[in-house]
Amino acid sequence: MSAARVVAELLQPLEAETPYGGRVVSYAPLGVAWLSTGTARRRERGEATGAQVVESLTAEIRVDPRLAEGRVLRFGGRDWEIVSIGARGDRPGRCELRLERTR
Numbered sequence: 210m211s212a213a214r215v216v217a218e219l220l221q222p223l224e225a226e227t228p229y230g231g232r233v234v235s236y237a238p239l240g241v242a243w244l245s246t247g248t249a250r251r252r253e254r255g256e257a258t259g260a261q262v263v264e265s266l267t268a269e270i271r272v273d274p275r276l277a278e279g280r281v282l283r284f285g286g287r288d289w290e291i292v293s294i295g296a297r298g299d300r301p302g303r304c305e306l307r308l309e310r311t312r
Contacts, residue, residue: 213246217284219275236281244270244282244306262312269297272304282308 220236227233247267253260266289270276282289289308297303 214243215246215284216241216243217282217289220281220283220288222279222281236283239275239280242270242273242276242282244268244284264310264312265292266308268306268308269300269303270306272302276304276306282306 218241219239221239223235223237225233225235245268249264249266251262251264254263268282276291276294278291278293280291282291287310289310291306292309293307295305295307297305
């Protein structure tokens, strides 16, 4: 993985219902983390409402108990959702994240 090291803010999305029946999402900060990112890939995902562009990215990070699927890493002015977390057998103490963002 050709990597760029970046510092990211780790966030917990919090959903709430508005008085009018809508949904709003706010983010609670959990801290910061350094990660090494690969190259973002873009693809289209077809849905009933039309096609959506989804960017995916693989990143390597130190194992951290705050990391969980569904949480968000904010870096480079973008929010990336943690889709999966996998162990790196060849690098103890490190894990690999699969991140996605919908445009």
